[in-house]
Amino acid sequence: MKQVDLDTNLEQKDLDVLVDKMLDNIGSIDPELRDTLIFNTFGKLILEDFLTDKQLEHTLKVCLDKLFWGIKEMESDFVFTRSFSALVIGIILHKDRQKSFLQHDVVIKTIKKSMEYVNLEKDIRGYVEGKGWAHSVAHGADLLTEAIKHPCFDNSLSFECLETIRQCLFKESITKAPYVDDEEERLLFILEALIDKGIKADDITYLVSAVSDDLQELKTKESHNLNFFWKKTNVINFLRGFYFRLLYKNAYPQIRNNITVILEQWHNETYNPSE
Numbered sequence: 001m002k003q004v005d006l007d008t009n010l011e012q013k014d015l016d017v018l019v020d021k022m023l024d025n026i027g028s029i030d031p032e033l034r035d036t037l038i039f040n041t042f043g044k045l046i047l048e049d050f051l052t053d054k055q056l057e058h059t060l061k062v063c064l065d066k067l068f069w070g071i072k073e074m075e076s077d078f079v080f081t082r083s084f085s086a087l088v089i090g091i092i093l094h095k096d097r098q099k100s101f102l103q104h105d106v107v108i109k110t111i112k113k114s115m116e117y118v119n120l121e122k123d124i125r126g127y128v129e130g131k132g133w134a135h136s137v138a139h140g141a142d143l144l145t146e147a148i149k150h151p152c153f154d155n156s157l158s159f160e161c162l163e164t165i166r167q168c169l170f171k172e173s174i175t176k177a178p179y180v181d182d183e184e185e186r187l188l189f190i191l192e193a194l195i196d197k198g199i200k201a202d203d204i205t206y207l208v209s210a211v212s213d214d215l216q217e218l219k220t221k222e223s224h225n226l227n228f229f230w231k232k233t234n235v236i237n238f239l240r241g242f243y244f245r246l247l248y249k250n251a252y253p254q255i256r257n258n259i260t261v262i263l264e265q266w267h268n269e270t271y272n273p274s275e
Helices: 012-024 031-047 053-066 078-099 104-120 138-150 157-168 185-194 201-222 226-248 253-271
Strands: none
Touching: 012 031, 012 053, 012 078, 031 053, 031 078, 053 078, 053 104, 078 104, 078 138, 104 138, 138 157, 138 185, 157 185, 157 201, 185 201, 185 226, 201 226, 201 253, 226 253
């Protein structure tokens, strides 16, 4: 597959062939084909109205299926299929917010599948040497953020989304290391989307306290082993990032204070363990 000149007048039948070929190769382990050619072309086709509603619906249907390929596997190349299908689904949801071409029941299904995918994903590698970005947690977070932003998102699902963020911070790492590719930052996008949807301050406070409690429980069980330190890095970076996002917006002073107390507590446990 090579770069396609979309500025020429392509026949719809040619676009049908192109879309199917890209869908067949959406999880290629060739990073240039997957990232530079296929993903960027999908972005242009979807966002710049090259595709018909039927073609968009077909693309969504295939990507929703591919979103769960090899979902139980901890380390396989299927992660690229899942992760990049998630990105394309997110772009389609974004486009549907602009021009509403999807049936309501299809959107609801897509929103629920988005949540399910982020919860089930086990392979949380970021950059894979020789194969490029897997980045499933980040891409899944991008997808769930778009799902939450959609007008069809049911706010009763907000708490479940918070639980998804909580779970992601403690997913087991194949690479035996904490998140190192800004996954925590991308998880914050989910939280910001929920805030924009009007999630209750009490629910946000719950999340902040819950991830710290989970970390404390892990410390008790695993007694300062490496897994604890890796998860601690995830949680502390997430809370720091959230604190400054709220600070820059001059929002939720009480929640910021709660985060400060928690971060100070963990700081003291690390640097003043006898106090």
